[in-house]
Amino acid sequence: TVEAVNGTYNWTIPDDITGDALVRIADEGDASVNDSSDGTFGIAGSMLISYPNGGEDWTVGSADYVNWTPTANYSTDVIIEYYNGSGWNTLGTQAPGINGEAQSFSLPTNVPNDITVSAEARVSTNESNSSINVNDVSNATIRIIGTIDINVPASGNTLYVNDTVKYINWTTNGTVTPVDIIYSVNNGGTWYDIERDYTISAAGDISYNWNPIPDRKNESSCIVKVIHNVTGLLDVNDTSDTFNIFPVITVPKPEAGDNVYAGSNNTTINWTYTGTKITDVDIYYYNNTSEWEYVDTASVGSGGDGSYTWDPAPEIKRTNRKVRVWDNSTNNVSNESSQFDFAGRLITTYPNSGLSFWKIGTSGNSINWDQSALGASTIHIQYSNDSGTSWHNVTDDLQDAANGTYSWDIPSTLAASNTFSIKLSDYYNPADTNSTSPEFDMVANFDITAPEDGDVVYANSSYDVTW
Secondary structure, rough: OOOOHHHOOOOOOOOOOOEEEEEEOOOOOOOOOEEEEOOOEEEEOOEEEOOOOOOOEEOOOOEEEEEEEEEEEOOOOOOEEEOOOOOOEEEEEEEOOOOOOEEEEEEEOOOOOOEEEEEEEEEEEOOOOOOOEEEOOOOOOEEEEEEEEEEEEEOEEEEEOOOOOOOEEEEEOOOOOEEEEEEEEEOOOOOEEEEEEEEOOEEEEEEEEEEOOOOOOOOOEEEEEEEEOOOOOOOOEEEOEEEEEEOOEEEEOOOOOEEEEEOOOOOEEEEEEEOOOOOOOEEEEOOOOOEEEEEEEEEEOOOOOEEEOOOOOOOOEEEOOEEEEEEOOOOOEEEEEEOEEEEEEEEEEEEEOOOOEEEEOOEEEEEEEEEEEOOOOEEEEEEEEEEEEEOOEEOOOEEEHHEEEEOOOOOOOOOOOOEEEEEEEOOOOOOOEEEEEEOEEOOOOOOOOEEOOOOOOOOOOOOOOOO
């Protein structure tokens, strides 16, 4: 009750939400003297969002929530929404809560894949009488962000220069696009572009073909970084574990099954390499005691190809050997050849191209040779009088390789030939270690028996010459 002359009353609005409210004033002493509002009005409450209220991040796929406190008691569920930069989207509905008590709404399907830097939350009442509906919006924008998780290259992986089938793999929550893909060879000290503004069409597992692997060497502190290249989202990124980038050396020669002849001076070692960062290579071979033995240091070559002439090859005879070519500055870059054999070396030095003929039935005809890594009782000596179509033993006895010579008494029964040759071979490895002389003539040996030394023949008489 107030004095009528006041003309005003400071009314504390009750918690009585309605759209049909009226106010009536009546004389305390005579209730028939009164007046009511000309029409109905609404009594509304309010909603006050406390989270997210500006500056927070919602991460796609993560559990999150919206908190608010209602003033007054509404009867109908409130609507919880978010703004994605272009429009409002419903997250769900929930009871509005009791006047003055904090409320929390958990996103039913976690944070949606709707990445933006301009998101807001809104809580709105949903009474049938729209005049009493109220809402509240976050005081400032929040971000809806994705995540990036690089899993390849993994720690300790090695990528090889010029390889075209290596991949950078990462997983995203949300469609994180476009991205910048960069790499460093000094653990982030300096960054180099792989690709900028690479577009991704969907969330999940992403695989990027890094083609080709760049020209680097011996870099054990390499990292890759993937960055969400959108203003306001550059902090959404991930960096891989450290890995290596190395050039590649390949040794195609000696080839599998090749023979390298002991002491020879013409064996070629060939290799290929990628990139331009290797200067010199160290060459080793798997020696007679099954250890890697140093041969020489050589220039890597040019244009991706290198070559070295092995002079002399070691004086050994051994199967299943290899050559290894190493980058001179690191043992991390090397390659081995296929397995080959060290075979004994055998060269016929006489008969040679200076010999015209031998005579049948003569003695003391020298057969000479040079050899390496051949032992006692190993040299098999043969002849052919038909250009090598068939071979026959000069002697049935094997000769010691170290002797270097054999004196042949040519049988008188041997047939003459103008396609005669001598072949020497390692009896225990004849297919690989052999040497054949040039062809020469094997001629008949004429022995004049009359006239002989001291005989007298007479002029103007006939005389039989015999042989």
